[in-house]
Amino acid sequence: MPQFRTTYNILTKSDEDELFDPNWMDSDKIILPPRVEWDYSRELQIEDVNIWEIIYQQGGGIGLYAAWDPFAEFYMLTLPYFKSIPNSIETFYGPKASERAYKRAIELGMPIRLNKIWVDPDKAWLYE
Secondary structure (H helix, E strand, O other), rough: OOOEEEHOOOHHHHHHHOOOOOOHHOOOOOOOOOOEEEOOOOHHHHHHHHEEEEEEEEEHHHHHHHHHHEEEOEEEEOOOOOOOOOOOOOEEEEHHHHHHHHHHHHHHHOOOOOOOOOOOHHHHHOOO
């Protein structure tokens, strides 16, 4: 089941839980938080994102997140206390962002697994 966090929870209160609504448990289907599509009229910034899907997360605020609301090819890698890397946030935006984020996570030794994703035909240019 996917898990979600807000930008505030990731960057300010990293020790707090993920975004959760108890009503999501009232169904036998997976209920996801609402989202809007990003229009790519400008480059997305961390401050523009309300909700992130957790791709990978470990203690100390280390994680890889995908923008959920707004929904776009935008990933954030947080490395506040990772090995010898000083406090750092890396972002990946636009075409092939998922591929670049995955490669960077693997370089850092994060156990990331690949999943098949559905791509709407009008967004295929982001994955070519």
